[in-house]
Amino acid sequence: MIAPSILAADFARLADEAAAVGGPPGSGADWLHVDVMDAHFVPNLTLGLPVVESLIRATTIPLDCHLMIDDPDRWAVGYAEAGAHNVTVHVEAARDPVALAADLRAAGARAGLSVKPGTPLEPYLETLRHYDTLLVMSVEPGFGGQSFMPEVLEKVRSARRMVDTGHLTLLVEIDGGINADTIEAAAEAGVDCFVAGSAVYGADDPARAVQALRDRVVK
Numbered sequence: 001m002i003a004p005s006i007l008a009a010d011f012a013r014l015a016d017e018a019a020a021v022g023g024p025p026g027s028g029a030d031w032l033h034v035d036v037m038d039a040h041f042v043p044n045l046t047l048g049l050p051v052v053e054s055l056i057r058a059t060t061i062p063l064d065c066h067l068m069i070d071d072p073d074r075w076a077v078g079y080a081e082a083g084a085h086n087v088t089v090h091v092e093a094a095r096d097p098v099a100l101a102a103d104l105r106a107a108g109a110r111a112g113l114s115v116k117p118g119t120p121l122e123p124y125l126e127t128l129r130h131y132d133t134l135l136v137m138s139v140e141p142g143f144g145g146q147s148f149m150p151e152v153l154e155k156v157r158s159a160r161r162m163v164d165t166g167h168l169t170l171l172v173e174i175d176g177g178i179n180a181d182t183i184e185a186a187a188e189a190g191v192d193c194f195v196a197g198s199a200v201y202g203a204d205d206p207a208r209a210v211q212a213l214r215d216r217v218v219k
């Protein structure tokens with residue numbers, strides 16, 4: 001799956017930017033990745049629930065909301081209630097991630113848990129059983145356009161082993177520095193869903209950029 005990140009899009013034209021990566025199944029974006037940053041959990045500030053609510057009305061692409069915010073226990077369910085398809089919170093910020101996953105699912109969303117590059121998976125293996133998506137950050141969260149950190153691939157491999165040997169349905173997603181040069185290594189490590197911001201919206205033709213990324217990993 002390919003999830004273009006609108007962080008690299010023109011925020012004044014979000015509906016058009018979403019349409020620019022749309023397309024028939026297997027060709028356009030599978031999810032649209034929306035980076036919510038609060039200038040507390042990460043140093044940057046982006047957008048919040050009102051913009052997400054508008055975007056849900058403006059596109060049929062399922063929204064993948066990545067909440068880089070403090071106190072997700074308080075705020076995340078609102079995104080699920082608004083109709084986001086997948087709502088991801090950071091394990092470093094959540095107080096009670098197991099209860100939060102249940103609340104997100106009860107509100108109709110997939111529940112996602114994200115780990116920063118330096119956060120190990122081992123303490124959270126039981127917690128992950130309650131989640132639908134694991135988002136492995138391959139840059140320090142906060143900004144688009146950074147370089148992919150290959151050292152996180154080991155974490156992806158161990159997540160893949162955990163999913164396969166445990167027969168889990170957890171989807172492994174990667175976020176940060178994914179482009180035509182890095183996507184194959186991520187795919188080989190076992191990623192299911194690839195977030196790409198600048199590689200898609202920095203291209204002259206975002207739809208073709210999505211297709212080009214997909215072509216690299218679909219053999």
Ligand code: DX5
Pocket residue numbers: 005006007008033035066139140141142143144145146175176177178195196197198199
């Ligand atoms: C970074 C965000 C990413 C960002 C990726 O904190 O979580 O989703 O948009 O941008 P690129 O693909 O440019 O690294």
Ligand code: ZN
Pocket residue numbers: 005033034035066175195
């Ligand atoms: Zn993100």
